[in-house]
Amino acid sequence: MNTTSILANQSVSQKNVKLEDIWPELEGGISKILLELNQGFPIKKWMALYTHVYDYCAASQSKAGPKVGVSKQQNQSGANYVGEELYNRLNVFLKKHMKELLEVADKKMDESLLGYYFTEWERYTSSMRYINHILNYLNRYWIKREIDDGKKEVYEVYVLSFVIWRDCLFTALKSRLTSALLDLIEGERNGYQVNTHLIRGVINGYVSLGLNREKPKETILQVYKSSFEELFLAATEQYYTSESVKFISENTVADYMKKVEARLNEEVKRVQQYLHQSTETELISRCEKVLIEKHVEVIWNEFQNLLESDKIADLTRMYALLSRIPRGLEPLRATLEKHVQTVGLQAVQSIGSVGATDPKLYVETLLQVFKKYNDLVTGAFRSDTGFVASLDKACRRFINENAVTIAAKSSSKSPELLARFTDFLLKKSPRNPEESEMDQLLNDVMIVFKYIEDKDVFQDFYSKMLAKRLIHGTSTSEDLEGVMIGKLKSTCGYEYTSKLQRMFTDMSLSRDLLERFHRHLEQDNQQVLLGGIDFSVLVLATGSWPLQPPATNFSIPKELQACEQLFQKFYQIQYSGRKLNWLHHLSKGELKTKYLSSNKSGYSLQCSTYQIGILLQFNTEEELTTDDIQDSTQLIDNVLKSTLTVLVKSKILVSEPELIEPEDIGKGMKFTLNKQFKNKKNKIIINVPVVQQVKEEIDTIHKTVEEDRKLQIQAAIVRIMKMRKQLSHSGLMSEVIVQLQQRFNPKVNIIKKCIDILIERDYLQRVEGQKDMYSYVA
Known part of the structure; x- marks a missing residue:
């Protein structure tokens, strides 16, 4: 048995306290605390009131027999703690106090009402903490027992004070309070200075009044949401609907977006200053719907103008705003793709026929367009995957099909010129860039290479030019050659560069062989047979x-x-x-x-x-x-x-x-x-x-590429059919294109010719009775 229980049992035998004897003093003390707490309250007086409550609540009712619902421990001790009448007296007293407060509040309006309400709320909640301590014995025993027995209308004293405030004062004032709060908030939105401390205090009171019946010591947001938040959100929506329509009709889209950005930041700050944090999500969602979604078409229509004017700050703002709403960015991605493609085509057209003969000018023109819009995508559009995809599609189109490739009547012109530009970088020349710049320039080559569709054409030109550099000893540096091959390998895989790497192996073996040859001549004194010629092979x-x-x-x-x-x-x-x-x-x-x-x-x-x-x-x-x-x-x-x-x-x-x-x-x-x-x-x-x-050499390379492609297409067809055994014509075409598109885009008519060749050579056969169906011949 604990100490408190011992004291209680002792007092049962010593005292039988009546409520009429102690209530006048209790009432006076509670009233003084409620009205004059800020003037101080003597500790002796506090202890006297606490003792009255203790003596009264510990009074025994054992003669009446055990009460229903009393715990086993209480029945065994013979003590049944009282408190119902005291609880009821306190209830009546607090309700009377609420009536007095309401009478005063009814005479006040707007901000003065808020000020009065907040002052009394602060006084009341502070006072009730002290009163709750005085009545702590009532909480611990009688009230606890009643709650444990399932009595729904019984609360701990401090919780009771909130229930009474809510039911007797707040419910009568909430419409006027909320209206006054919304007026102050609208005034702040209109640029006036308002007492945010007052707003926060009143709203915190709304939150505190959300009592949880299941867990009385916890609060829920029911009162805050139903009495304030719903009305606040509706008022917000109405305010910004009116403001946005007026503002956008009188200002540019760029200015409107600045206004929206500022308003959204203000609302976030407003939540931080005096609203409950749970309001932020719905508040910002409503603002986005009114300020952005309802005007989205006007904003979309401005995107093209901002792109053409290179308004990076406005584009950054537009992305940030439109990314807030569903599908807000989709039209922008399509517009960007079309714009970049147009700019790229115009850039290539502007260099005219010179671009077809000047690989450096051609590649630098492509890179200039890419870098400009890549900076836009990675900066203003935060590397958004949709915009990255749009940029990639646009670059792929204007790099593979432009004025230069059309004039050459071949999409293979781009990979050829890129290979020639790479040759320019890696071949010894007085015009060579500084070594410190070379790695970035080779990265630039790989940027264009990524978008080249006919990678096999680049491979053929590059390998022939590499062969000449190695044979004639005109490479700037073997280290740089290795760096470039490493970049190609990481992009296209080992098979793409295997022959290039073997070329370097051959060069090393050849140097060793030549050294052995010269040593052989020296040992046999045969140098004279060379006739004084410095011979190497x-x-x-x-x-x-x-x-x-x-x-x-x-x-x-x-x-x-x-x-x-x-x-x-x-x-x-x-x-x-x-x-x-x-x-x-x-x-x-x-x-x-x-x-x-x-x-x-x-x-x-x-x-x-x-x-x-x-x-x-x-x-x-x-x-x-x-x-x-x-x-x-x-x-x-x-x-x-x-x-x-x-x-x-x-x-x-x-x-x-x-x-x-x-x-x-x-x-x-x-x-x-x-x-x-x-x-x-x-x-x-x-x-x-x-x-x-030179022309004959280029033509030879292109012919070689075409022949190699036919062989690769045939090999792909055989691989697919060997695995599938039977496949439709359309299915076979699709799988061939998917397998080969990393190296080149196979043409449909060439695939058809290759299928016919394989049928003639008994690798495939048409399935009888099934149209457009092929089977593999083992």
Whole structure:
């Protein structure tokens, strides 16, 4: 048994206190606390009142027998605590106090009513905390027992005070209170200074009056929501409906969006200052509906103008506002896609035909458009996935089909120019960017590459240009070459770059082989057989390098024959059974002039092997005809003509009659060394291909791509049919396109031709009795 129980049992035998004896003093004390608490309340007086309550509540009713509902422990102790009459007296007293407060409140209006109500609420709730302590014994025993017995209309004293305030005062005043609150809030919205502390205090009272019958010590928001929030939200909706219609009719959309942004921020701040936090979601939702959703079409219509004017701040604001409402951004995404596509097409058209021949200008033009709108999407539109997708679609369209590709009658022009731009970056040149810029420039290449549909075309051009850079030693840096291949690999996978990586392996093996060859000559004292020629060779695997076989026969000059024979013999000893095919059309060398009186030290001429084969003949002959040169070199007509054209146009040779076009070269034309040749440079590169050669090379690459595509389509068809066994025509077409679209967009007519080829070759067959159905032939 606890100490309190012992005291209670002792007092039962000592006192039998009547309520009439203690109530006058209790009533006076409670009244004084309610009216004069701020003036202080003596502790002795407080203890005396507490003792009265204790003595009264602890009085025994054991003679009357145990009360129904009394706990087992109470029955055993023989004590039945009283308090019902005291509880009823307190109830009547508090209701009387409410009546007095109401009489005063009825004479007040608007803000003065709010001030009076808030002051009395603060006084009342503070006082009732003290009164609750005085009546604590009543709470702990009689009231607790009644509540445990299921009495719904019995509350702890402090909770009772709230119930009485709500039922006897608040219910009568709530309409006027809420109206006054809404007037103050509207005044604040109109720019007037208001007493936010007063508003917060009254509204907190609304919240406190939401009593939970199941859990009396907890509050629910029923009173706050029904008596204030619902009316507040309706008033808010009405206020902003009127304001928004007026404002948007008198101002620009940009100004309207600033107004909306400010209003939404004000409402959030309003919740933080004096509303319950649960109101924020519904309040902002209502504001968004009135301020944004009802005017959304006007806002949508302004988007195009803001894009054209590059109003980034307004676009940022528009995104932030429209992202608040359902489907608010969808029309903007479609508009952005169309706008970016238009701007991209106009940008390419503005560079005209120059773009088709200037890869740097072309790629930089594409990147300029992309970067501008990518900054917009990542900044103003916060990398929204929908806007990212719109940008991607637009870039894919104008990069793959624009004025340059239309003029070239091929969507493959973009990957070709991108490959040429990459070649420009990675090839040694005085115009090369700084090394610090290179990684960003290669990233820029990959941006455009991402949107290229014909990635196989880029691969073919890139591999051929890489092969030339490696063979001729013109790469800026092998490290940068590796970086670029790594970027391609991360985007397209290992298979896409496997041959490119093997090319680097071949270069490394070739360097080792050449070192062994020179050591072999030194050991056998055979260097003299090279005739003083600084000879080097690259041995490259046929399957890894995109190198075409020579288009012509060629009789190598006798000065170089010994070099080739020595290496061939050495290689056959090293690798028995392997065959070397010499690619003279890709080889080059350096000749030194000794025939010019104007330059006794001589010029160094960087020449192709075909040019070397022609020029070396002038060591023994003063003049040669076209037939003489062809007999000695065995070059076919078109190769001979193009080679001679370069030598004449570079003024190394002089033709008679004068050469104007390669077609002018005939059998009777004579050629001599130009004894008056002069040049500002001592080292002269003359093995530059003519335009016709470049065009033929491009055409060859495109033909190769087309043939490779047919093979890839056929392979994809066989893979699909082998797995599916039977498939409809439309299903097969769809699956082929899905499988191959990462490398290129296969054309429907080509797929159909490939299906026919595979049927002829007995890989597929048409299913009898079923239209457009194929089956796999095992």
